[in-house]
Amino acid sequence: MGQYIAIGQYAEPTGDNSNTAVIHTQATLFDALETLPINQTVADNFTIAWSKINSPLYKKILCTISGGSDSDVMLDILTKCDKDKKIEYVFCNTGLEYQATKDHLDELEKRYDVKIQRVRPKWPIPAAVKKYGQPFLNKRPVSEYMQRLQKHGFQWEDKPYEELIQKYPQCQSALGWWCNKHQSDRFNIRNNKLLKEFIIRNPPTFQISPKCCNKSKKSIVHEFMDSGKYDLDVYGVRKAEGGARSTAYHNCFNCSTKGDYDEYRPLYWYKNSDKEDYCTACNIKHSRCYTEYGLKRTGCAGCPFGRDFEEELKVMEKFEPNLFVAANNIFKESYEYTRAYRKFVAEHSKEHAKPDLTAQGGYQMTIFDFLK
Numbered sequence: 001m002g003q004y005i006a007i008g009q010y011a012e013p014t015g016d017n018s019n020t021a022v023i024h025t026q027a028t029l030f031d032a033l034e035t036l037p038i039n040q041t042v043a044d045n046f047t048i049a050w051s052k053i054n055s056p057l058y059k060k061i062l063c064t065i066s067g068g069s070d071s072d073v074m075l076d077i078l079t080k081c082d083k084d085k086k087i088e089y090v091f092c093n094t095g096l097e098y099q100a101t102k103d104h105l106d107e108l109e110k111r112y113d114v115k116i117q118r119v120r121p122k123w124p125i126p127a128a129v130k131k132y133g134q135p136f137l138n139k140r141p142v143s144e145y146m147q148r149l150q151k152h153g154f155q156w157e158d159k160p161y162e163e164l165i166q167k168y169p170q171c172q173s174a175l176g177w178w179c180n181k182h183q184s185d186r187f188n189i190r191n192n193k194l195l196k197e198f199i200i201r202n203p204p205t206f207q208i209s210p211k212c213c214n215k216s217k218k219s220i221v222h223e224f225m226d227s228g229k230y231d232l233d234v235y236g237v238r239k240a241e242g243g244a245r246s247t248a249y250h251n252c253f254n255c256s257t258k259g260d261y262d263e264y265r266p267l268y269w270y271k272n273s274d275k276e277d278y279c280t281a282c283n284i285k286h287s288r289c290y291t292e293y294g295l296k297r298t299g300c301a302g303c304p305f306g307r308d309f310e311e312e313l314k315v316m317e318k319f320e321p322n323l324f325v326a327a328n329n330i331f332k333e334s335y336e337y338t339r340a341y342r343k344f345v346a347e348h349s350k351e352h353a354k355p356d357l358t359a360q361g362g363y364q365m366t367i368f369d370f371l372k
């Protein structure tokens, strides 16, 4: 460790408890490493973070802060590493944020002595959902393909692909999903138990779309990065979190393919246990969403993509009733449709457990379908 150069931090108490202590970046990397848990993943990745953030290749760095627990760890790491204050922090207010998250941002600014710029997208979630449609079940494939089929006036017909493609020639991929024609079942409708049977009996009467994700969240970061002001984009994705967000990447870092900016994910290799070790050793404080409301994760409040959105709604009703009302207005039809689908699955699972050789694409259900 002797070769490490100056970097680190110490906390200066403000008189009350340590939650409001201001943390300064200084001292040596050796000192900083001593504040970290004895954990190889943490130490290795901290060293990588230091080398990325302090690389002369990067003059200006953008980091997106969400106010969630991963973001808390990432901010702690980055403020320890950013000796030249090259990082600008941004929080995207999607229009559906917990007050606890907003309050937490104020706390983070004090604790780390940084400015977190609050920005609002051109299309906040309520407006994006109103214009494009409501997210349902998952982003890809369900919402994306249902949106496409709706756009082409699909009648949710139970017919063979060859017949449907004649009628809807622009919907090749979406019909592949509907008729279970994709090579990977991840992109076939049978990946969601009884979804096709449910839709045929209950065609959606509202517009479905995953577009609020792009319009309300990603567009802001793209606007910042496309300004040409920044040469590194830093954000808090972890491989272990699973889902489409993490499987989109294969490493903690990727170079720009267009020569504009690189991307870095300081927590990419952190498993849950590494994160816990870090939080304990570095006394990381999370927002009230975790400590008081008992949520396991934060993000857009009540997003219908969340498997546990019903639990989240209960939490919102109790702690943030205005947000509860807003989410119910914005995602009303999607919540109702998801509830009806879940009820349908619960009621029909047994009868569909029998092999059905006549199903579209000759698909035979197995016990594994019911373990998904």
Ligand code: SF4
Pocket (backbone or CB within 6 Å): 094, 125, 135, 210, 212, 213, 214, 216, 217, 299, 300, 303, 304, 305
């Ligand atoms: S996470 Fe959900 S609510 Fe938030 S932008 Fe994406 S789809 Fe919309």
